[in-house]
Amino acid sequence: MIEVPQAFVRGTVAREGEPGRAWLATLPGVVADLLRRWECRPDGAGAAVLKVSFPHPGNVHEPDALAVWRGRGAVLLHARDDERFALLLERAPTTTLARAADDDELLAVAGRINRRLAVPAPPGPPRLRERAGAWAERLRTDEATLPHRLPRHVVDAAVATARELSPGQPDAGNILRADRGPWRAVDPKGYAGDPAYDGGTLLKTYAVHRAAAGELPQALHRAFDVFAEAATLDRERVRRWAQLHAVQAAFSGRRHGFRRARQGVRLDRLIAFADHLAEPLTAAESR
Template sequence: MNQSPAETALSRAMIRWSLTKATPVAETHTSWIFRVEQNGRNYAAIKILKPETAAEERRGSLLLNWYQGEGAATVFDMHGDTLFMEWLDGGTLGEPARAGRDDEATIAISTVVANLHRPRADAPEDLIGLREHFAALFATDVRVWPHTARDLYARACGIALKLFDRPSAAIPLHGDLHHDNILASDRGWLAIDPKGLIGDPAYELANVYRNPAGATALAANPRRIAALTDAFESRLGYNRKRVLGWAAAHSALAACWDLAEGNPIATDLAVLPLLLSAYDQA
């Protein structure tokens, strides 16, 4: 019987890294993930990238490897489009945030970002610049936005252009950092699934403001926006106006992505006006 691409890649990984047992854990639109055993005792993970998205995902995988386990899951080895990784069996940071412990989550995010942004030599090549990452924002026809929200879109575009016109130092960025991309482990909270961008460090925090998923009431709270910004300014030293500017621009960008796919944008419609207001006052 012919093996599927995932089965073939898994078989080769089991031999290459002397693994003894594999259990399917998840299949996403970009990868297959297995929990594997080493010597019948220690758990690890095998992540196999799907061919149709491998080029994009490979960029993030190389960045994950570059972090060397500081603030992120450790990549033990890579071969082609297969990653041999640290197994993280804890829940996501979204769980305490949704359970009323958002302050705890904010401190954890600050610690993760501080570790991810530590200076390191030999950054991966082919990281995507923020201007390219934001292409969909500027390419979107304003008429696809609800009539009452088109001014929000226009304002967010203006802020993004202003940020690009006043560039800061550019560093490698996770690019999709939010509560449910941060998992618990015996080493603390660790990030997974980076996109592999390069640009303003303050952009790293943008997606946090519209998360965790399923907690729109939390995200659309001016006091919460202020608390996040205070924490990121005091713990990371990032300029609050740039942080809020990127948060607003990213909220509009995420809405453009969702509109293009026919998805609702209720969370961003609730959060974006508050982010714009906080930006004005910063």
């Protein structure tokens, strides 16, 4: 029987509440059953990884995306159990691209993987264009009901992106070094549409790294150039998606907190950073 790490228990319960606690109680038995079914033995150094996710709507189409990619730019999917949100995946070393690459290499590799993952989507995964109306409505509601310092033109730009660039690409998620090739994507969310949407996700995360160096505006402009060229995407579409992500993060943090902080001074700092990020991304629109 496996032992569930306490940090994972605390994070799951904090995020999911009692449903998360109930799921955790079943997790050791589920893992033991899957190990038997897929003839796996836990030894810490095998060729595959067993992944069991909390049954959240955002995790439903992860195996669909991996099945379509078939290892092309992503980890291989060996087996799946959709009812229990379980996957048997190709093992990848834990060295992430963010740790192993300088800024330009990080952005260029991410762009090339984005291009490789831009394949015709299967019928199952939801289309981001179907979410556009809800995004725009949520932004206007948050603008009217939450205390914030975002200027009106910043929110207007995010709403315009939601309405005008509504198609979206399946989220490529994290990128880890893999033995089968230089890098592979892991943890896709399984949405279909505009590949530039992934650039917005990446650059929002990249900005956190660059902010510490005090060069955020310059670094962002360089990032758009490198990523968009490597991914063969329109630079302006990538920038607009990144701006939408930043505004959504600023409001979402006020409503729910972030994974890194649910309350307190750290949460306040993360919200302030999202606000700080959204404005230069919006200002770039007039450049």
